[in-house]
Amino acid sequence: GSTTEESFIMGLDTKQYDAIIIGGGFGGVYHLHHLRKLGFNVHMFEAGSQLGGVWYWNCYPGARVDTECPVYQFSDSEIFKDWKWTERYPGRDELRRYFDHVDKIWDLKKDISFNSRVTAAHWNKESSKWDVTVAQNQIGGSTELVAHSKSILCCTGFASKPYTPPFAGMEKFEGLKYHTSEWPQEGVDLKGKRVGVIGTGASGVQVVQTIMPEVKELTVFQRTPNYALPMGQYKITDERNQEFKKNYPELVAKIRSTFAGFLYDFDSGECLKATEEERKELYERLYTTGGLHFWLGTYQDVLKSKEANDTAYKFWREKTIARINDPATAEILAPKVAPHPYGTKRVSLEQNYFEVFNKDNAHVVDEHELDVIVLATGFDSISGGITLIDIRGEDGTSLKDKWAQGVWTYLGMTSVGFPNMFMVYGPQAPTAFATGPCSAETQGEWIGQCLSHMRDQKLTTIKPTAEAEAEWRTHVNDVGKQGLFSDTESWYFGTNIPGKPKEALNYMAGMQMYKQKVWESANNGYRGFVMA
Numbered sequence: 047g048s049t050t051e052e053s054f055i056m057g058l059d060t061k062q063y064d065a066i067i068i069g070g071g072f073g074g075v076y077h078l079h080h081l082r083k084l085g086f087n088v089h090m091f092e093a094g095s096q097l098g099g100v101w102y103w104n105c106y107p108g109a110r111v112d113t114e115c116p117v118y119q120f121s122d123s124e125i126f127k128d129w130k131w132t133e134r135y136p137g138r139d140e141l142r143r144y145f146d147h148v149d150k151i152w153d154l155k156k157d158i159s160f161n162s163r164v165t166a167a168h169w170n171k172e173s174s175k176w177d178v179t180v181a182q183n184q185i186g187g188s189t190e191l192v193a194h195s196k197s198i199l200c201c202t203g204f205a206s207k208p209y210t211p212p213f214a215g216m217e218k219f220e221g222l223k224y225h226t227s228e229w230p231q232e233g234v235d236l237k238g239k240r241v242g243v244i245g246t247g248a249s250g251v252q253v254v255q256t257i258m259p260e261v262k263e264l265t266v267f268q269r270t271p272n273y274a275l276p277m278g279q280y281k282i283t284d285e286r287n288q289e290f291k292k293n294y295p296e297l298v299a300k301i302r303s304t305f306a307g308f309l310y311d312f313d314s315g316e317c318l319k320a321t322e323e324e325r326k327e328l329y330e331r332l333y334t335t336g337g338l339h340f341w342l343g344t345y346q347d348v349l350k351s352k353e354a355n356d357t358a359y360k361f362w363r364e365k366t367i368a369r370i371n372d373p374a375t376a377e378i379l380a381p382k383v384a385p386h387p388y389g390t391k392r393v394s395l396e397q398n399y400f401e402v403f404n405k406d407n408a409h410v411v412d413e414h415e416l417d418v419i420v421l422a423t424g425f426d427s428i429s430g431g432i433t434l435i436d437i438r439g440e441d442g443t444s445l446k447d448k449w450a451q452g453v454w455t456y457l458g459m460t461s462v463g464f465p466n467m468f469m470v471y472g473p474q475a476p477t478a479f480a481t482g483p484c485s486a487e488t489q490g491e492w493i494g495q496c497l498s499h500m501r502d503q504k505l506t507t508i509k510p511t512a513e514a515e516a517e518w519r520t521h522v523n524d525v526g527k528q529g530l531f532s533d534t535e536s537w538y539f540g541t542n543i544p545g546k547p548k549e550a551l552n553y554m555a556g557m558q559m560y561k562q563k564v565w566e567s568a569n570n571g572y573r574g575f576v577m578a
């Protein structure tokens with residue numbers, strides 16, 4: 047019989063599936079729904095006790111998305127129909143509620159095991175299936191189960207493996223310390239405390255501006271300034287929600303046509319060809335629009351030419367130092383000489399971050415006595431969440447070992463030696479250069495069609511060829527070397543983790559080019575793959 051019939055006969059109790067999804071964020075949730083709709087027997091394992099992925103774990107004060115609504119959401123109008131956003135950039139709690147709402151509409155929970163961390167996945171040659179080991183935490187202890195599946199989907203997100211640098215003497219610190227992504231779900235009382243925040247990325251900026259009013263003293267340890275832009279937050283009224291809904295098909299079509307899955311694209315002009323006035327006018331408009339417009343909506347050559355880039359940095363710096371009272375502090379937060387080109391590290395959105403440093407009890411420094419340390423020190427990004435799992439392929443080699451000197455994938459979704467393993471929102475795909483939901487849906491449609499094709503053709507395995515994989519790796523890294531990004535040390539290239547090879551972890555040619563590439567393969571008999 048067909049694969050679905052087989053799974054059905056075996057029954058759920060034997061833990062036999064067509065697909066096991068690892069992780070319940072945007073990627074996992076979309077794939078569970080989509081593959082189930084296509085008739086597959088799918089099950090999700092999620093380490094947390096609720097859906098949301100990063101939006102479950104990152105409950106630190108001020109956690110909020112940097113993508114405005116109605117972009118950071120699924121395109122299904124059934125989901126949007128009875129949902130209302132309250133803010134232009136929704137906060138973490140609202141996003142968590144959104145996941146509960148999605149669960150209600152798509153009826154997901156019946157196929158999810160929570161508090162269930164996938165620790166290993168080994169390809170079983172005899173059965174041509176994955177044996178998946180799951181550690182389940184329940185009240186009264188933890189148990190381990192092994193489930194079997196024809197395919198596995200790593201929907202582990204790009205920021206699921208927190209990174210804490212090995213700070214000398216940290217073990218002697220007697221106060222409380224938390225990494226932002228491991229913040230206690232019940233919260234931490236910071237009132238009257240001397241708090242230190244290490245790291246000024248997106249997480250650090252949000253923590254700093256949020257906890258300032260309650261702490262006694264705030265010390266921010268900055269290694270590199272964050273060229274943060276004003277968020278331009280505002281309330282979303284009922285009327286505005288209605289407008290979104292009325293125009294939703296057009297909005298979705300637009301989102302699906304842009305470079306990064308936003309509602310806007312880079313400006314079509316060229317910075318170096320524009321006059322001083324034209325440039326000023328554009329920068330002013332993008333900056334005051336709020337959000338990431340002054341980054342991903344500006345002239346494209348700003349991210350490619352140093353000369354163009356300098357004009358953007360100068361503009362940003364002037365705007366920023368005007369908000370900081372003390373010139374020495376201003377020089378730390380927005381130095382005269384840019385430490386790296388503008389926008390080549392992730393630009394964050396802030397609400398009153400720079401004003402925090404006008405308070406007498408806030409400092410940016412090096413050494414201090416503290417009660418609480420907030421580790422906003424980032425993640426072993428993009429590949430770290432996948433290699434955290436002991437994944438072993440055809441010849442028993444682990445994916446972690448295969449990737450020790452660099453990431454190898456074909457189309458950012460598959461890897462030689464690991465049949466029927468798909469990665470969603472992982473390395474060598476648009477991932478951090480596209481919005482999460484847009485990536486999830488783009489890759490989900492491809493994976494869904496691929497698995498359906500295999501079912502129709504009665505095929506058991508799909509694996510990429512070594513040539514196709516090598517070609518993709520070269521292409522991804524060639525694209526990564528274009529422009530100014532690769533000159534800057536950042537998690538985009540893995541250089542935030544000591545010993546991690548420097549390489550393009552994202553496919554930076556944009557979502558449209560990515561779609562073209564993946565569908566070119568599918569439409570040509572899954573070129574670059576061997577199916578059997």
Ligand code: N01
Pocket residue numbers: 110111112113205211226244245246247248249250252267268269270392422423424425478537542
């Ligand atoms: O992590 P980061 P993050 N000594 O890696 C510093 C998404 N996100 O959690 O820049 C001293 O960006 C490090 O300094 P430097 C988003 O995509 C989104 O903030 O390496 N400092 C840096 O300042 C984001 O980009 C949202 O010099 C050290 C900081 O720690 C990604 O997740 C919210 C150090 C790490 O910043 C990661 O953001 C939050 C050391 N040894 C996250 N090691 C929203 O949508 C590291 N640092 C709003």
